Amino acid sequence: MVRAVSLLSAHEGRPVRDVLILSAEQRRLPSGIVTGLRGTEIALTLPAGTRLRQDDILLLDDGGIVDIVARPEPLLEVRTADLVSLARAAWLLGDHHIPVExxxxxxxxxxTEAAANLLRPLGASVRVIEAPFEPEGGAYEHSGDNEV
Structure with missing residues (x-):
């Protein structure tokens, strides 16, 4: 079994050994052992706080690389009549600590039905879709470029 040890910014001319299709939760807290589409078993041993995103590239301990793909998941898509209402919906979801893209x-x-029911009184249009989910990082996630 190989270990994923860091993120790369580009393939750097290396062939892709495998592809991991991961849910939003798996990308938020990448740990444990996962299996790629080509059967490669990979131990995710990334530094604490690492968050994976669509199109990220993992470097393996043997020099190989793996592409990250965001798995489509059942989502709610929320639309409103105007941007002020959309901002209210975003605030309400944030106030309930619900991750939002x-x-x-x-x-x-x-x-979730609970989230859908929370939004309907605002007059929001809520529909179920299936798509990759890339929620905002939140107050406690830092990318290093905007330290407060």
Missing amino acids: IHGRYLRLMH
Whole structure:
């Protein structure tokens, strides 16, 4: 079994050994042993706080690389009549500590009936879709470039 030890910014001319298709939760807290599409068993031994995103590239301890793909998941897509209402919906979800992916005209979040019921009184249009989920990092996740 190989170990994933760090992230790369590019393939650097190396062939891709395997592809990991991971849920949002698996990408948020990458740990344990996972199996790639080509059958490679990989121990995720990344530094604490590492978060994986769509199109990330993992470096393995033997020099190989693995591509990361975000698994499509059941999500709620939230649309409102105007941006003020959308901001209210985003605030309400954040106030309930619900991870949200923010787009210019809509929000996405994991599909739960509780979240859908929370949004309906705002007059939001809520529909179930299946798509990769890339939620915002939140107050306690730092990328290193915007330290407060």
